Amino acid sequence: MKLIIANNIGFCFGVKRSVDITEKILHDNRAVAYVTGDLVHNEKVMDDLKKKGLKIFDPSEKKLINIRKNSVIIIRAHGLPPKETEYLKNTFESVVDTTCPIVSKMFETAESLVSEGRKLFVLGNKEHPEMIALNGHVREAIIFSDIRELEEFLNKEQLDKNTKIALISQTTKDLRTFCEAAYTLTKNFKDLRIVKTICDFTVEREHEVEELAKKSELVIVVGSSKSSNTRKLFNIARKFTNTILISNTEQLDDSLKNFKTISIVSGTSTPNNLIEEIVGFIKNKFGEVEVSWRGQI
DSSP: OEEEEOSSOSOOHHHHHHHHHHHHHHHHOOSOEEESSOSSSOHHHHHHHHHTTOEEOOTTTOOOOOOOTTOEEEEOTTOOOHHHHHHHHHHSSEEEEOOOHHHHHHHHHHHHHHHTTOEEEEESOTTSHHHHHHHHHSSSOEEESSHHHHHHHHHHHOOOTTOEEEEEEOTTSOHHHHHHHHHHHHHHOSEEEEOOOSOHHHHHHHHHHHHHHTTOSEEEEESOTTOHHHHHHHHHHTTTSEEEEESSGGGOOGGGGGOSEEEEEEOTTSOHHHHHHHHHHHHHHHSSOEEEESSOO
16 A cells, blocks of 8 residues: 655644644633634644633624633634624733734735725635635625526626626635636626635645545545535545545544555645544554655644
């Protein structure tokens, strides 16, 4: 059996930044630390942080809880609507914003395009925290998850071809669908501004997972099913080969022995130690395993 470990694997810089800041707060401060929902979309990461004392606080619910005077609230990597951030500043002694810089840039881009008088189209998942936050930065953004949904909206609304519009994306959506959306809108409107707000790190993983899938009998995608970019990698890989999505070693079984070449990839919120754990598990279980690291963890 041969294992190929993707070059682009483990945390991206935005997730690593958010986790590092949070762990430093938990280590250095005597204050009680809260976070606005899951810091990142990975159960293992969140379980580890909770064991270190991190608590969850949902600012959208605005429930009265016993908040200690020296409490710290951490804004998750996906960002928050500005009104919720203001609420936190009035509730907690300290607010630490770990919003990914690429996400923050997307919010700024959206605000700028709307200020030009453009109707904003956004490729994204309405319930994703990044899109919920975006709705607090701009009003009436048209969020669609795929081309079918976009075309249904256009057919229903019949907007004037002279309407000034703009297209951006949730930072973790796939580039191919974004390009298809741009083409669809170009056919329907005369004045269109397109700004690629998809994270380049996730695009690199898209390209690599496709390359690996084409030369592997099985691709193991490591990460949480709650993670948008992890599900995206799974959907790309399964177009070309056998693919499974796992979050721990317990989801691996003897069926792996049927595959000679297996590639391992991960979402951007998957911790490096989980990758190492899975590689170690496969080596111990199946004995003669050749491991090829395309990069360094």
